[in-house]
Amino acid sequence: MTMNDLRHRASLLIAPDGSAVPGVVYLVGAGPGAPDLITLRGWRLLQSCDVVVYDSLADARLHAELTCERINVGKRSGSHTLSQEEINALLVRLSKAGKRVVRLKGGDPFVLGRGSEEAAWLAEHGVSCLAIPGVSSSVAGPLLAGIPVTHRGLADAFCVVSAHPRGEDRSFTFPAYQPQLTVVVLMGVHALPRWQASLSALGYPANLPVAFVTWAGRPQQRTLRTTLANCAQAAEEFGLTAPTVAVVGRVAALNAVPAYNP
Template identity: 45%
Template sequence: MSTATRTVTHTSTGTLAPLLPGTVALVGGGPGEAGLMTVAGRAAVEQADVLLVDHLAPSEALGWAPSDAEIVDVGKLPREAFTPQESINALLVQHARAGRRVVRLKGGDGFVFGRGMEELEACAQAEVSVRVIPGVTSSVAVPALGGIPVTHRGLVQGFSVISGHVPPGHPDSTLDFEALARSGTTLVVLMGVATLSAITAALVANGLDPATPAAVVARGGHPDQQVVGATVADIAARAAHVEPPAITVIGHVAAFAATDTPVLEEVI
């Protein structure tokens, strides 16, 4: 971790302070369409000279930017060409040092599996001022949009959010699936579409009841949102047709999944 001095600002409950030239704003774009972004996030986009945008950021929000703002696509797609994180960090610093108002816009919240801290540290090393504008994290909001609370009185008293980008047993995996299977908490799996079969098999092998409810919410926060409900033993097969982005919820609360009727319009 860097020991460089960091200049980090945050927003108050009032009007967003102007985004000063030479400042980077790390903006969470929320869990779906632009209407789910925060007011502060929108205000930052409206002031941007340049936006560095991920593929899960709400595309409608780009219409809020000034007409002469530069928009740079730095999205990362699984198993496809992508912009390395080091290049993104360098672009943030480069544009800020040129006196521009820089907005780094990504989906959900940038500090939940979003490498937000890496970007903050890169700016700190370069002595670039950073404003953090959190977004509504998809790990909680997407289940809610699918009718699933991650906690519920009398059922579960906590939840665990895990990354599924590598399968159990992979050298890069640091997850303890025995502990997760025995935790008694709701499990929320992000980036786990390709590895869902391996993840559910590992949980069952480590003691999780195969009949435990499970659900996959795909394209959460969008009009074409889809919810697939099953048990942990068969959710991978039932949701085999689902494409990213999708979030899997495993636990008793997944039984609440709204699989028959879309709930997006009701929620927002």
């Protein structure tokens, strides 16, 4: 199949005015918290769908007023309203019934969000789906607390690492220490002492700045700034809870840009 064929096929999956069409599942990124950080494309699909299947990280202010059917599949660490298999089956059932389905996921569905797993499952079951990118908490979470993930002279690269690894030995995928690298850790509250030790063992300096941003983009957003050596203890004293994005690197000491959280 050529690029043009693919483009043509994708164009059949969305109406010319950007609204949803029957039988398609739209994997839409809800953005990092504040409801106005969804994309216009995602918003149009939300306005025109028959049913929205949403996770708890997708801000309720985005969909609470919609008149379409709303199904909470509420995935949060430790408590899943539906299992991944049940969510997959639900998406297939709804789309095969001819519904216009928005699958709304926090941040960007394809950044540690299992978006590609859901897309693969839908394809295997003959269901068309379209990906709608979202603003990921991995970059927007820090920024909403005034922390840019890159900054000339301090960091010219960043990486995003899961602290909930799925590999057989459950080891983290941290890179070797480089002063110019920012490491953003998602799902990091529960395993904090373990990944702190892992970074220290890799030679990350004890005094390297670390920041935690909890509920970024929400009214209850809170930020904790500390260092690698102190971060597990400081987090405990602070009462750190999920969802939190952690920033490890020299930029974590910055408060460079004003942010607005409605």
